[in-house]
Amino acid sequence: MGKIDLEKFSRYSKPGPRYTSYPTALEFNSDFEYESYLNYLEKESGQLSLYVHLPFCRSACYFCGCNVIFTSKGDKLSRYVEYLKKELAILKEYLDSSREVIQFHFGGGTPTYYGAHELDEIVTTIKSYFPNWGEEAEISVEIDPRYFNEEQMKVFAKHGFNRISFGQQDFDERVQQEVHRVQPYDLTKKAVDLAREYGIKSINIDLIYGLPYQSLESFKETLKLVLTLDPDRLAVFNYAHVPWLKKTMRKFDETTLPSPATKLAIFQHTMEYLTQNGYQMIGMDHFAKPEDELFAAIEKGELHRNFQGYTTKGGANLIGIGLTSIGEGGYYYAQNFKDMKHYEEAIDSGKLPFERGVELSSDDYIRKAVIMEIMANFSIDIKRAEEEFGIDFREYFAPSLASLEEFVSAELVTLSEDKLQVSQTGALLIRNIAMVFDAYMQKYSGSKKSFSKTV
């Protein structure tokens, strides 16, 4: 990639979704018809992807945008396990639980804030409700290396976990102190070594750019260090700064956040450096070695995007279990309560703890397919979309294509008879490009407090 004009590109910095769903979570609402979602679940018989949210953390990482609960009270953790069990029992009434599980993910929070014994109890319970796990099932967990020991690793190994994602974010001491997460290199190395000792073949490490006090120089060091751990995958997230939603982010002095131009320089360097070192960029923020299945999926144009990021298992019905978890399938998204009290009350009254959701219109459904394709594969197969949805692409998306013109004339996108292709440089602005296909953008155009910035 040639050098880009960072100042020019900075002008594209504006609030925009990350498109882990379409419509975005802002469109989820409490008027949502749960009954029709439950009817859908009852009828389905395909493969399952299970997401289980373990929300607790010992202390706050100030940058964190996830749904977490800070606590030092062990009884809160145990009480939640009891509610997970009850939720699973209710779920079984609506779902054919003999369906094949092809993907399982423990997210958080900090799943390994739970000790080995409770982790074992949770996985054993889930397996008792969902006994049919595919031979090749992808079984993964997010781990904070500061809370990880061999006993826990033994439990994961026993249950066939084959992917681990470690949170690192940055190795720079100053940045670590500022974000309230001091995690020295040796600690992460020990965690990675432990996982490898127990046969984990796919290790991911999360980094974030855009944090306080980060510079191009400091991030170059972080990248060098992370490669000494030889991760199979890397996620390099653009820091989503949403202080109106997350109180801990208000602790940052915003003048210490790198400018959009610095962030672009960091990410451009990241793309170049990781590519030179044998990684391939996957979607907007992932990198993987060429032998990774994500890479093969890209080659075949079969990479998908959902709440778990990028995946090869796009066809499976995603079931969210636990506080704030989101399920996805067919024409639906459904999200569980974010508030523990409401979550528990729903379960106590024998209901699935849905707080909100959305049933997609046929227009949502078409746009979802197009936006997810562009977010995952940086291209749209126009002919395929026309055949699948019975539309004339150019006519259906005329206003979107008019908005796309600025990207076409800047040579960030090329549009031919049957293909829309985002260029390598255009990949830096993939969220902006996807936004032209989003029917809800108009609604948020005046609002600064909707989404994090795209650059």
Ligand SMILES: C[S@@+](CC[C@H](N)C(=O)[O-])C[C@H]1O[C@@H](n2cnc3c(N)ncnc32)[C@H](O)[C@@H]1O
């Ligand atoms: C729940 S955490 C991972 C598990 C574990 N608690 C940890 O921190 O290691 C999920 C990941 O989301 C990413 N993340 C969290 N907040 C973010 C934000 N505001 N912007 C971008 N990425 C974020 C981080 O890279 C983090 O590792």
